[in-house]
Amino acid sequence: MSDPELVKSWKVTETLLERARRALPDAPVDHEQACIAFLAQYREFLEHNELELALDVLETLGHLSSARGGFWRDLERVAENMGLLDRLPALQKAFSQAPMPTKSR
Template identity: 50%
Template sequence: MVSPELAAQSTMVRALLGRAQATLPSPPLRHVQACAKLYEDFAEYLEHNELELALDTLMELGHLTSPGDGFWRDLERAAEVMGLNNRVVALRESFRTAPLPPEAE
């Protein structure tokens, strides 16, 4: 049986990964096929509760599509919740170098 703490962590990670995935921009034409495969993989990993693999897949998608800093912050937080400290450093760097969102007019 899954502990309430573990269930809450899983729910939080799923929410963070879902929010990050929703913010991904359309891929450049040269990466459309690769991104389509990665989106399929991401959905499959979530279906099988492979959250670490889902995180890794979103990281790959992020490097192909250049999302904004919020995407990387959500992934960083998901990695922290899962205790994946080795990923947190790389995600912080991706956040630091993410393109800035366009200024509101």
């Protein structure tokens, strides 16, 4: 049986990954088929509890689709929760370079 703290950490990670996935903008036309394939791969990794691989796929999708800052912040939280501190600089850079939200009138 798994350690309850580990199970809780997995659930937090899964929740953050899914929140990030939902924050992805629509795939650009020139990458639409690749994004569909990546999303299928992401779901498979999530189903098999391959959370770091799921993070890898979302990071790729974020770069392909010019994801906004909230997406990158969620991936930062995933990396922190998983203890993948070496991943933080790249995710923080992606956050700092993310497109700014447009102002609504």
